[in-house]
Amino acid sequence: MIKLFRRIRQNLLSEGKTGQYLKYAIGEIVLVVIGILIALGINNWNERNKLNQSIVEHLEILKKDLNEDQIQLRELKNSLTERKQAADSALFQMMTIRPTDIQLKKYLIMLYQEFKFSPNTNAIETINQSNEIPALNNELRTVVLDYYALIERTKEREHISNTQIQTKYEPYLNEHYPVIFQKNNQWGFISEYYKKDPRPVSMIDAEKFLKDKTLETLLVSRYYQCSSLETFYEELITASDKILNMIEK
Template identity: 35%
Template sequence: MIKFFRKIRQRLLTENKFSKYLIYAIGEIVLVVIGILIALQVNNWNQRQQFKELSSIYIEDFKREINSDIVALSKRIASNERMTQNVNAILTTLATKNELSKEEATLFFEQNELLMRESYFIPETGAFKQLDANGNASLILSKNLRDNLYQYYTLNDRNEKNGEISTQLYQHNFISVNILSELITREFLENKIGNSLNRPRLDLETLRQSTTYLGALLAKREITVSQNRQYKNIKEKAENLLELLTSY
């Protein structure tokens, strides 16, 4: 094709047809410009397609991870509600009973042991960390959606660093220790290891008079209720964010 155009130029020059050569040269320039414009359009189209594809990948990743957060939060909320019910059941037993049957004592120990379990919400953050680290926030064209994403992940980060960690430490160092120390009675050890080790029998009055034990029970209830308030707040924001992502 290049040889073909070169031959035309040479023939026009040798025949001294300068005006026709000029027209031809202008036409050739126009063709080159058109070719460049077409190439730019194709390149822009390819970039737009890549942009859309990468944006869609992020949106789907966010939807999957936030839905996972909602499921995890629902489980944590339900578990904490059972924990609060356990505390209330123990307090009711202390308020209404003086002695417990073997079956009642077994249930009482189980209710106390459950209080030593801990709730900890670990959010999914892979998609957001990748988006933020790669500077790809511009892939989310909606400012409202982008702002909500940053608010949600900032809230989760703050909750984990300032809420969950301090709750874990308090649970380990105070609540679990003070509950367990009061539970190690003759009946408890016989149930656990088959030997009483000559420990005193379970005495509900002793538990009622134990400030450390009652303090641990009340602290567990307050912490669990507070934790659930935060979980419900995060879950509500996650559900709203999932709606925005779905409609994006």
């Protein structure tokens, strides 16, 4: 094809047909440009097709990650609800709405538990590394980014809550209420661990407990932290549901 074009140009020049030569040269340039544009269009189409296929595959992984996240989040939320109820029950006893009883030891030890959500990040890391976030439609991109931003805020709240346990609640209980570590504590691990302990058990000193304002503030703080984290986990479940529904659509 190139040889044919060259021969035509040479014939036109040798015959002195300069005007026709110029017209032909312009036409040839136009054809070359059109050919380049067609090739670029095909290449862009192929690249876009590859990108779309990659996004579809990665969104399937994201669905799997989010479903696993939801299982973990629901377990954490249910556990938090139990801890919030334990704090509430202990405070009810402190306010003498209910008399102190054997369950108090269980309520106090339950509030030692720390919480940490560990999200699955395989899909979002791959999507980021592949620079596919800008290729998602606007609404989906927004909810995905919002979900992972919410995870970061949840981690901050977990850190605050766990630090409060480590530096205030747990040290105070260990020092002032060591009697919670006995076999008559009905919480699973403690009950099982001390079940063969032959030593006599004792109850929490009710008078001391009812007057303990420091413990009261710690219990209120634990209730608040549990309630706040519970809200964060619920928001993450709602946000992940929204992403899953959009991916399905």
